Amino acid sequence: MAIDTTTTSSPTVPRPPDSTRLSTRDKLVLFVLCAAQFMVALDFSVLNVALPVLGADLGMSPSALQWAVTAFALPSGGFLLLFGRVGDLYGRRKLFLSGLALFAAASVLATFAWDPASFLAGRALQGLGAAAIVPTGMSLLTTTFAEGPARDRALGISGTLMSLGFTVGMVAGGVLTDVLGWRSTMGLLALFALIVLPLAPALLPESRTPDRPRLDVPGAVTVTGGLLAVIYALSTAADHGFGRVDVLVGLAAGLALLTVFVVVESRSDAPLVSLPMLRRRTVAWGNLGGLVTFSMMSTVVFVLTLYLQEVLSLSAFKTGLVFGVQGVLSVVAGSFTPRVVARLGARRTLVVSLAGQGALVAALLGLGTGGWSVWLATAAVSLASMFHLGAIISYGLTVTSGVPDAEQGLATGLVTSTQQIGITVGIPLLGVLATAADDLLAGVHTVIALDAGIVLVAAVLVAVGLRRRASGAVEAESLGAR
CATH class of the missing domain: 4.10.860 (DNA Excision Repair, Uvrb; Chain A)
Known part of the structure; x- marks a missing residue:
């Protein structure tokens, strides 16, 4: 796959399109891009446990604490498509580095915030930096690694770390807050950014669309x-x-x-968005699968956190251990999902993954008030997360397969917008049913039943949608099914 490079950085070393081996430089490039994605995923959850302590320290009322999350979510989700396209037109590497520098500075500001306004300003700037990092980072990844096994492997590692970042954030947030205080959660993000920032300029190739249409x-x-x-x-x-x-x-x-x-x-x-691209079945149905897997899994994590602490009276530390097991199995899933994709193809892997996630979430309907429920919760959510990771990787491959380099920023912008919107919509749409119920356990069961049903229905819709072909349309084959 051709890549438009400039002389401001070293171009990608050509490799056979079916190569699965990564050079040392490839590994370093992958490290930089994945570390940045992990950092952003970490930011989504690392602050959650710290909110009560943060509010007391900065004098924020309970109702104002939602802005600690919303201030980040608004720009990070709202500007994704725009920044993805700006990177396509004016340079993905340039925008990636700018976003990384902004994220680092914003994290330092949030770490040393002296009042609510300065803290929320830092969070908003973090979100703006993330909106530049995520789509351009994904575009650099998909244009650096040729479509086929090399890209499968790179996206597999990236997807694993993004999923792991959200889980690690939940565990690390509680530990850091207890030991070092809430500011350490923001300091951790600043440390990540400051480690990646010096490495990125020397390693990442510049890429943009060959022509320069107006924005x-x-x-x-x-x-x-x-x-x-x-x-x-x-x-x-x-x-x-x-x-x-x-x-x-x-x-x-x-x-x-x-x-x-x-x-x-x-x-x-x-x-800004090519409507013909949205009419591609791989783009439309792949993004539907991504939206459902992200929104429904974030909802499960939310209601399980309530259940474990409010119904079973587990401490924050023990609750974190439950999700720690989930994170470990996500890493395991990330190591073998590319092999599954190579055998089944990305589309079939997406359908199987959605079906597996839905079935294992349904198993959580057996949760009760006994101590054994901890083991059921741990096993079911951890195994469900393995299928969830498979869905993350395979939907990204499905959406970006066959898309020209000139439109990779747009395609990956859609992928990352789906991720951000999915994480955002699940909890408000379903999670509120648990918190509003008079009986929390009954509310958790209601949410789990709806969650599982939505994922299973989505699996059927995606299977049917990806199997059909538009008349006269040429669609790329599933990655790995060659």
């Missing part, structure tokens, strides 16, 4: 505004419910702006 400003404004409004509404609803005026207005405004965005893109000469 679709109307599309950028409407999609960014729409995503910001929807993410704000859903994040706020997670804590305050859907009855608030600002939540309803946010949802309405977001949906209206996204509708206008579709109209704008259909008429633009240089659209």
